[in-house]
Amino acid sequence: MASQAQQYFSNFAYRFNELPATRKMGLAAVVAASIALIVGLFLWSSTPDYRVLFSNLSEKDAGAVVAALQQMNVPYKSEAGGTLMVPASQVYDLRFKLASQGLPKGGAVGFELLDSPRLGMTQFQEQVTFQRGLEGELSRSIQSIAPVESARVHLAIPKPSVFLRDKQSPSASVLVNLHPGRALDAGQVQAIAHLVSSSVPELSPSSVSVIDQNGNLFTSGKDGQTGRGLNSNQLDYIRQMESYYAQRIEAIVKPIVGDGNVKAEVRADLDFSETEATSETYKPNATPDAQAIRSQQTMEDLNNAGGPGAQGIPGALSNQPPGPATAPFSTAPGANAGTNVPVGSTTAGGSSRRENTVNYEIDKTIRHTREPVGRIKRLSVAVVVNYKASEDENGELSKPGPLKEDELSQINNLVREAMGYSQERGDTVNVVNAAFSETRIESEIPLWKDPETVSLAKTLLKNLIVFGLAFYLVFGVLRPLLRDLVKPPEIDRSLPVGGEPGGYAHATEGTAQREDGYAEVLTKVKDFTKSNPKVTADIVKEWMGKE
Numbered sequence: 001m002a003s004q005a006q007q008y009f010s011n012f013a014y015r016f017n018e019l020p021a022t023r024k025m026g027l028a029a030v031v032a033a034s035i036a037l038i039v040g041l042f043l044w045s046s047t048p049d050y051r052v053l054f055s056n057l058s059e060k061d062a063g064a065v066v067a068a069l070q071q072m073n074v075p076y077k078s079e080a081g082g083t084l085m086v087p088a089s090q091v092y093d094l095r096f097k098l099a100s101q102g103l104p105k106g107g108a109v110g111f112e113l114l115d116s117p118r119l120g121m122t123q124f125q126e127q128v129t130f131q132r133g134l135e136g137e138l139s140r141s142i143q144s145i146a147p148v149e150s151a152r153v154h155l156a157i158p159k160p161s162v163f164l165r166d167k168q169s170p171s172a173s174v175l176v177n178l179h180p181g182r183a184l185d186a187g188q189v190q191a192i193a194h195l196v197s198s199s200v201p202e203l204s205p206s207s208v209s210v211i212d213q214n215g216n217l218f219t220s221g222k223d224g225q226t227g228r229g230l231n232s233n234q235l236d237y238i239r240q241m242e243s244y245y246a247q248r249i250e251a252i253v254k255p256i257v258g259d260g261n262v263k264a265e266v267r268a269d270l271d272f273s274e275t276e277a278t279s280e281t282y283k284p285n286a287t288p289d290a291q292a293i294r295s296q297q298t299m300e301d302l303n304n305a306g307g308p309g310a311q312g313i314p315g316a317l318s319n320q321p322p323g324p325a326t327a328p329f330s331t332a333p334g335a336n337a338g339t340n341v342p343v344g345s346t347t348a349g350g351s352s353r354r355e356n357t358v359n360y361e362i363d364k365t366i367r368h369t370r371e372p373v374g375r376i377k378r379l380s381v382a383v384v385v386n387y388k389a390s391e392d393e394n395g396e397l398s399k400p401g402p403l404k405e406d407e408l409s410q411i412n413n414l415v416r417e418a419m420g421y422s423q424e425r426g427d428t429v430n431v432v433n434a435a436f437s438e439t440r441i442e443s444e445i446p447l448w449k450d451p452e453t454v455s456l457a458k459t460l461l462k463n464l465i466v467f468g469l470a471f472y473l474v475f476g477v478l479r480p481l482l483r484d485l486v487k488p489p490e491i492d493r494s495l496p497v498g499g500e501p502g503g504y505a506h507a508t509e510g511t512a513q514r515e516d517g518y519a520e521v522l523t524k525v526k527d528f529t530k531s532n533p534k535v536t537a538d539i540v541k542e543w544m545g546k547e
Helices: 002-018 021-045 059-071 088-100 123-143 186-199 232-257 405-419 451-486 518-531 533-544
Strands: 050-054 077-079 083-087 148-156 171-178 208-212 262-271 276-282 293-303 337-340 351-360 364-370 375-385 428-433 490-494 506-510
Touching: 021 451, 050 059, 050 088, 059 083, 059 088, 083 088, 123 148, 123 171, 123 186, 171 186, 186 208, 232 262, 232 375, 232 405, 375 405, 405 428, 518 533
Parallel strands: 171 208, 375 428
Antiparallel strands: 050 083, 077 083, 148 171, 262 375, 276 364, 293 351, 337 351, 490 506
16 A cells, blocks of 8 residues: 555656646646635634624723633624624623623622722712612613613602701602614503612602603603503503403304304493592481480489578578579470470479480481492494305305394394493494405414524535535546546557667657556566667667767
């Protein structure tokens, strides 16, 4: 094997030296270009696929991340907009490693400001540092919401005061930068407002303003409600009610027309206003025997039952004879509260006094009424029913056609019962019978549209292109050139007729065939030398320059 390789190398050197200079340069250029192209293709195929590690980084954060990547010997690419790209296979590992180092820190700083307290800080500086840390932590929390790319929080916390008239409530404003094509719904806006208000003492959600990078205001100061007057919970409740009634209607009509042949839509008008009423009613007074006694008081006073004593002021007026007797006085029967004062007349034997006070309960009714929130004010129902195929006399299904009037009437009645139709409420029902258009149900994402399949196909195609070009360069360009060069030269010597002296055999080089070997050529030379010694001697003399 070694001798054969040496023979190939000697043949290649001999044939290459016989080539013209221009052809030598061209052959060397082709070989060098082929080798360079093959190496370049393999390097291109082995180049890793770069993915985004971080985007929209500030200059400070980008510099810190780049320094960390260089320290870890990780290749990276930087693009405009503060975007750093690393090999796809290392994206998540690098994010975890950089997160352990606190990178990127983001535009806002958090409570890490309090990790290194400085001596000599005033109370005002401590308060400002705490507020900065709180704003930074809130910004980071808001950035974890999917549509939010970045956020800034500004807190207006007034200085505490011991006087109630000087007390002010805190307020906050949130500026969110949303991802392209993303938006915040009402629930997310309300969640941001409650997140901020729950982090600051005495901060009401209505005092939190949320705006986006375009200046759109999401809050209107109505306790988390949007400008439409309904919050997300109320809107969700409306959708649930509409879906509930639509499902009930479709469920009761499907057994008649078949699955997929009915579609119902419901619009619910709900009243979310809160109403409270308190009424107090008094009934007319009843008779005393039908009333409940609330309280009763009796007082009796007897004076000198044995005879009259000295009374009054001494003098002439006190010695006057007694006046006429008075009849007793009492309240009329049936009164709610009265005083019975029977006064005994003054007699020779003395005087007496009796008072009786009776208070009766008042028949009173207090009623407190609170209307439920989310009452149905009106329901509007639209139902469309597909044409139905009927059987002919032979039992075969005919072409679908419209339903009969009695069938539509039955469906209409069923819909009214299922929805709880109320004419006083102003409900409306509309049932339409029409032919459904054929719709093609979209299947799952085709295989050729699957992102993973597309990525795998691109990788395979790139490798196939590399190996295909390399195979063509090796076996289509380099191999034929080298094969012609490593062939042994073919020597063709023509002898003079009759062996006349002075004739010389001329060795001509032709295109050597692979089956001709060095041994065959050597045998021919030996045979020619034995048969023509004189000619051989002349040839050797000519080579040596001797006559």
